[in-house]
Amino acid sequence: MGFILLEERECCMEIAWMAVERGHHGRGIGRRLIEEAAGYACRRGKRVLSVKTYGGGDYEPYQKTLSFYKSTGFKLYEIIDNYTGFQGQPAAVLIKPLDCAVLQ
Numbered sequence: 001m002g003f004i005l006l007e008e009r010e011c012c013m014e015i016a017w018m019a020v021e022r023g024h025h026g027r028g029i030g031r032r033l034i035e036e037a038a039g040y041a042c043r044r045g046k047r048v049l050s051v052k053t054y055g056g057g058d059y060e061p062y063q064k065t066l067s068f069y070k071s072t073g074f075k076l077y078e079i080i081d082n083y084t085g086f087q088g089q090p091a092a093v094l095i096k097p098l099d100c101a102v103l104q
């Protein structure tokens with residue numbers, strides 16, 4: 001029903017991609033995937049989850065994605081204009097500090 005793809009970086013654990021099947025949206029599966037990713041990150045010695053998503057603010061599906069990340073504890077770190085990874089589109093960089101004493 002859903003998946004999350006993680007990339008281990010020196011600073012943090014980055015969410016490279018995640019999605020939940022359309023018919024199962026809004027049932028807590030995305031939140032559960034974030035919780036699993038947070039526990040995994042802690043076990044790998046990371047203290048921060050990060051993610052980049054479309055940051056233009058003018059595309060409704062990605063406003064929903066941004067709302068999802070914010071409601072699961074991510075904060076906006078910065079907007080990168082002309083992000084090469086998104087073919088020159090803007091990217092929003094979000095980070096979520098992890099309380100690994102609780103999560104591990």
Ligand SMILES: CC(C)(COP(=O)(O)OP(=O)(O)OC[C@H]1O[C@@H](n2cnc3c(N)ncnc32)[C@H](O)[C@@H]1OP(=O)(O)O)[C@@H](O)C(=O)NCCC(=O)NCCS
Nearest residue numbers: 017018019020025026027028029030031064065067068071
């Ligand atoms: C973003 C996505 C993963 C969310 O998954 P989900 O299983 O529907 O999310 P959840 O049901 O766990 O929702 C968790 C919280 O996010 C928020 N949220 C979820 N969908 C939202 C929406 N469409 N609009 C606003 N807030 C939303 C809710 O506030 C919810 O909190 P609540 O449980 O207190 O109501 C899913 O919509 C999706 O796969 N979207 C398409 C792909 C995508 O955008 N992937 C991320 C970029 S890589």
